[in-house]
Amino acid sequence: MAKPLDLPLLLIPVMVVTLISVSFAQTNVTSGASVQAVAGAGWSSPSGHFVFGFYATDGGLAVGVWLATAPSITVTWTASRNDTPATGGALRLTYDGRLLWTGANGQDRTVAAPPQPAVAAAMRDDGNFVLYAANATVAWSTFAAPTDTLLAGQDLAPGAQLFSSVSATSRATGKYRLTNQLNDGNLVMYPAGTMNVAAAAYWDTGTFQIGFPLTLRLDASGVLYLVGNNGSYTKNLTKASAAQAVEQAHYHRVTLDPDGVLRSYRHGLLSSGGWKTDVEWIGPSDRCHVKGACGFNSYCVLDRDAQPSCLCPPGFDLIDAGDAAGGCTASSGAGECTAGQRADPGSSMATMQNVSWADTPCGVLAAGTSAADCQAACMSDCFCVAALLDTNDGTCTKQQLPLRYGRAGGGYTMFVKTGGAASPALGGGGGGNHHHHRLRRASTVALVCVGLLTFVALCALLASARLLWLNQRMVRRRVALADAEALDEEAPLRSYSYEELEHATYSFRHPLGRGALGTVFKGTLRRGGERTVAVKRLEKLVEDGEREFQREVRAIGRTSHRNLVRLLGFCHVGANRLLVYDYMSNGSLADFLSRPKFLSKIPNAYIWVMHCDVKPQNILMDAAGTTKITSVRGTRGYLASEWYRGAGPVMVKADVYSYGVVLLETVACRRSMEMEETAGEEERTLADWAYEWLLVKSEAKSAMSSDETVEAAEVERVVRVAMWCVQAEPQSRPSMDGVILMLQGRLEVPFPPPPPASS
Structure with missing residues (x-):
């Protein structure tokens, strides 16, 4: 009796697969199908031009989609692009509807886990790899989650982004992003890690006043355009590509390349069987307009071939002579000041005409300022490194380190403070120089006399101190013999050697x-x-830590900041003395979190050092008010969602989240977990409280549970910054460089979005 009922149920999967095959005529993957992890192995489209499978990358293999151009393939999509490349195993469509890469060690990497279980898949001729549900609908596709590329027929929806790759051989997330802004309909390019503010943008479509969201679309003729308002509004960014009779087929793509330039490509399959690739459009056309093309304190110039070169301004030298794009460092000590110090009398000002730099002033002189007054204002300020003079209206702004986004061309004259001889007097004749010489001679004599007296006094002080120390030492010995317990209570903690x-x-x-x-x-x-x-x-920590560190270093190779290295005090691997960082070293917490570190003796290897446990208990403060951080573990209440939910790779933005929680606790004088534990059914978090406070705009004192006098604007700025730091999505959080600038009032802090709903 059971047989007639069981048979139709067993036939359902076969009927579904048959239906999908007929409907799409491209389904070639069914449940249980697999591909071995070998470079070039995969599931092809009917034409054979697109493949979904394994391709070779720095350090191993990655899973993705590529156009089978020759002599090399063109990758258009990468799965889990920030994962460390691996080898071995197989890719398979599981019977429970997921796409998994099971490694040689038996560990699974999820490539796709659709909301509806997939029963079949297809690599289509438009370059879209699709998973189909049992009802023949699309359950998941690569077109819905673009990485750095759009293909013909693929959209960049409102609020979505493209992120550049690190390099042509590493598809990990790189230095730039293209954002389709949901709030204003503008399509904008920014350096990755910056906020959506005009000061960080370097290219846009100028559609910020359109009034409705737009979708970026690439059609089969190569036209890249924006469309919105149910199709009633369109704006073309590129023109249609001309047909070429010698081609058997052609494909268009738009890619945000590793250098931060958006390019439109045409790939043509020639009748001879070879492939031809043409660049049909680029934006921006001047590669020096890409912010971040050159590192801090350097500026970009184009050579005869329109290729960008990075140079240092006067008074600066390259950090790494072999990497001009890595930035420059001040060689004159400009901007390094101590308490009460004024301008260095040995400094002078060098002039750079017709340049452009990011204008993030630490002081502003009104319009109509002369060049002499602009220089004098910087010379008199110990912290001023350079001054920007707007040649249009005469506005002068004083700048501190680091100098950002420099390039040749623009409406500024920059005066750079350098070392060397004192600058010429702005007025007067030779008598002034003679008077200055006499003053310097008198000062030298006075300094020598003061030095001798200081030396004699210091000797007497040292002799007295030694006698006092010997006396105290004898007292301590007697106390130790009389009462060892009392000594243990009073003596400071000490470290013991192995x-x-x-x-x-x-x-x-x-x-x-x-x-x-x-x-x-x-x-x-x-x-x-x-x-x-x-x-x-x-035992386990040392062994696992060193093994993990070695694996990460091998994976880094010559690539990127994507690889996470968690340093517990110090690391030493083989003959490479890699990186030593003392978590108790001087420097503010914000400075530590914003500072990238480099691996020595590994060419171009670039990593971020994460603390991974930023909270008040791990922040010490000395008598001078300097913050120092300790411990590395991870604590509930301060962890970003990607840390404990497995929502993505844990990178530097996790520390930014923790820093935001610390800011909110500092303002509210309450612990984050205390609010969650006492909220009851409301599940009211500290972020919820802070956002409500911003909306109500209460008086500043109501935000503090003490009698300390604060300014309302200061508190609101701190709360706004903190709310940006605790955003659920890592890419929505600012970099620590941006946090510092916002807290200093040197960067505008937009009103933050509401906190994510509690889960």
Whole structure:
């Protein structure tokens, strides 16, 4: 009796696959199908021109879609582009409807997990790889999640972005993004990691006043255009491509290339069987307009072949002579000031005509300022490194380090503070120089006399200090012999060498227990009397940490910032003395989080150092108010969503999120977790409170639970910055460089979007 009921159910998957095959005529992948992880292996489109499968990349293999051009393929989409390349295993469409790459070690990498289980898949001739649900609808496609490329028929929806790749051989997320802004309909290019503000933009379509969202679309003739308002509005960005009789077929794509330029390409399959590739349009046309083409404190110029070159302004030298795009560093000490210091009398000003730099002033002189007054204003300010004079209206702005987005051409004259001889007097004759010489001679004599007196006083002070130290040492010895416990209470903590701990534990002979990171041993310290102690010897952390670090370094090769290296104090691998960073070193927390680090002896390897546990308990403050950070673990309440939900790679923006929580706690004088625990059914978070406060615009004092006097504008700026930091999507959070500039009031802070709903 059961057989007649079971048979139709068993036939359903076969009927569905048949229906899909007839409907789309391109379905060639069914449940259970697999492809071995070998470069070039994959599922082809009916024409054989597009392939979905494995391609070779820096460090191994990646999964993606490519156009089978010759002599090399053209990658148009990459799965999980920031994952470390791997080798071995196979790609398969599972029976539960997912697309997985199962590695040689048995570990799975999810390529696609559609909301509806997929029963079939197809590599289509338009370059779109599609997963189909049981009802023959599209459950997932590569066109719906573009990386750096749009193909004909593919849209960039409102709010979506393209991110450039690191290089031609590494498809990881690079330095630039193309954003289809949802709020104003403008299509804009920015450096990755910056906010959607005009100061960071370097190309746009000028559609910011259109009044409705727009979709970016590429058609089969190669026309790239914006469309909106139900098709009643269109704006062409490119022209149609001319037909070529010698071609058997052709394909168009638009790619945000690694250099930050958006290019429209035409790939033609010639009758001879070869491929021809043409660039039909670029934006921006001047590659020096790409902000970030040259690093900090350097400026861009075009050579005879219209290729960008990076140069240092006067008083600056390349950080790395072999990498001109890596930026410059001040060689004159300009802008390095101590308390109470004024301008260096040995400085002078060099002039750069017809240049453009990002104008982020630390001081502004009104319109109509003369060149002499502009220079004098910078010379009198110890912190001023350069001054920008707008040649149109005479506005003068003083600049601090770092100088950003420099290029030849533009409406500015820049005066750069350099070392060397004192600058000529703005007025007066030779008598002034003679008077200056006499003053310098008198000053030298006075300094010598003061130095001698200081030396004598210092010797006397040192002698007194030594006598006092010897006396205190004798007292401490007596106290130690009389009462070892009292000494332990009063003496400061000290560190022990490995040899001391090995001796105290009798060569780690008596284990007391084992934890996640190592074994705890019984020991005895005999300093000031015997005391039994427990000593944990870290084992797994060291082994796993060094193995993981070596794997990451090998994966980095010559590529990118995408690879995460978590440093626990220091790392040492083989003969390469890679990077030493002391988490207790001087410097503000914000400065630490904004500072990229370089690996020595690994060419062009670029990484970000993450702390991964930014919270108030890990921030120490010394008597001078300098913040220092400690510990690396990760704590609930300060972790970004991508950390604990597995929503994406954990990168530097996770620390930005934690920093935002710390800012909110500082303003509210309440812990984030306390608000969540006391909110009850409302699930009201600290971010919810802060956003409501911004909407109501209460008085500043109501935001503080103390009597401290603050300015309302100051509090609002801090809260706005914090709200941007705690955005759910990492790409919506600003970089720490941007956070610093906003907190300093040097960068406008837009009103933030509401916090994500609690889950």
